[in-house]
Amino acid sequence: MAQGIDFQISARDGKARRCALSTPRGEIRTPAFMPVGTAATVKAMLPGSVRETGADILLGNTYHLMLRPGAQRVHDLGGLHRFMNWDRPILTDSGGFQVMSLADLRRLSEDGVKFRSHIDGSEHMLSPETSMEIQKLLGSDIVMCFDECPALPADRERIAESMRLSMRWAQRSRDAFGDRPGHALFGIQQGGLEEDLRGESAEALAAIGFDGYAIGGLAVGEGQEAMFGCLDFAPGQLPDDKPRYLMGVGKPDDIVGAVRRGVDMFDCVLPSRSGRTGQGLTRRGPVNLRNARHKDDPRPLDPECACPCCSGYSRAYLHHVVRSGEIIASMLLTWHNLHYYQELMQGLRDAIEAGRLDAFAADFDAQRAQGDLPPV
Incomplete structure (x- = not known):
């Protein structure tokens, strides 16, 4: 581990681990969910409110921040933590995925990716070296190495070629990152759904040596069954004594399944994006507040939830403000959704500690199978 970064596993239940990743800016309890603050903000939330939900760490996006407002400007204004008023850990992704999915006229070469801004x-x-420099200017606590991620499905030859390019870029990222006490660098495993290619990638990353390891290239169109099939072997190919991060995942049932397969860290835009589109994510599954069935319902979104949305507002009110396009609808539903995710993570941590993860997962599935509350 980098100086000032420490990782300890405190409990195991099957493949699942309860861990603590300690940084100079605070401890990250795992399994951990990182709310996505793409452009230095978790949309519709104040940073203090995000912390109140139980979040230990946020994710920022290198691609978006380098384009607007610019990494040098963020650095000159005191770094990303001061800029966005979040004093706890931040992980920044490398920008590679966004370049592939958002940028126009991109040209991939051994050096990196040349692209035109979508703005x-x-x-x-963007190259391994420029990605490391941008993330250094931002001042993030956990830095991701630069990689290429082909969309699935893709043929084996394309996946192998891409993975090996990413491994060469991983070495260049490690070299460019240098010695930064108090900051960690994570490598990213690639290889599609192919067990042998994933294994080759894991061996290459372990030989380079990183402070943590991400599983990349999933949740890109392959479906949950295929993703879980890959997660049955991929986490175990990575070093056991370092954190494992599944990038871009996911739905609550994705997370529970991935934790059971040995994953420690997650991020996804789903809870905040759903909040802005009138969807509440609950222990009984998603609830569409646009639906007319809620217009006279005096009950909270989730009677068992203690978040400000559920403790102060009815489904009827949420239906009204969602249908009216009021900003408070995004605020309340995003707060609720992030609270639900952090409550789920705490439940997973406690279940691993108690050795009852199977029972927790069975209860989780049973509650979701019930579906939403019956109409009033």
Whole structure:
């Protein structure tokens, strides 16, 4: 581990682990869910409110921040933590996925990716070295190495070629990251759904040596069954004594299944994006507040939830503000959804500690199978 970064496993239940990742800016309890603050904000939330939900760490996005407002500007204004008023750990992704999915006119080479901004068409180059420099300027606590992620399905030859390029970029990222006490660098395993390619990637990353390891290239269209099939072997290919991060995942049932397969860290836009589109995520599954069935319902979204949305507002009110396009609808539902996710993570941590993860997962599935509350 980098100086000032420590990782300890305190309990195991099957493949699942309860851990603590300690950084100079605070401890990250795992299994951990990282709310996504793409452009230095978790949309519709104040940073203090995000912390109140139980979040230990946020995710920021290198691609978006380098384009607007610019990494040098963020650095000159005191770094990302001060800029967005969040004093706890931040993980920044490398920008590679966004370049592949958002940028226009991108050209991939051994050096990196040349692309045009989706905002104004300006031309930029992202390489392992520039990604490391941008993330250093931002000042994030956990830095992701630069990689390439092909969309699935893709043929085996394309996946193997991409993975090996990512491993060469991983070495360049490690070299460019250098010695940064108090900051961690994570490598990213690639290889699609192929067990042998994933194994080759894991061996290459372990030989380079990282402070943590991510499982990349999943949740890109392959479906949950295929993803779980890959997670049956991929986490175990990575070093046991370092954190394992499944990038871009996911739905609550994705997370429970991945924790049972040995994953420690997650991020996803789902809870905040759903909050902005009128969807509440509850222990009984998703609830669409646009539905007319809620217009006279005096009950809270989730009677068992203690968040400000559920403790102060009715489904009828949420239906009204969602249908009216009021900003408070996004605020309340995002707070609720993030609270639900952090409550789920705490439940998983406690279940692993108590050695009852199977029972927790069975209860989780049973509650979701009930579906939403019957109409009033």
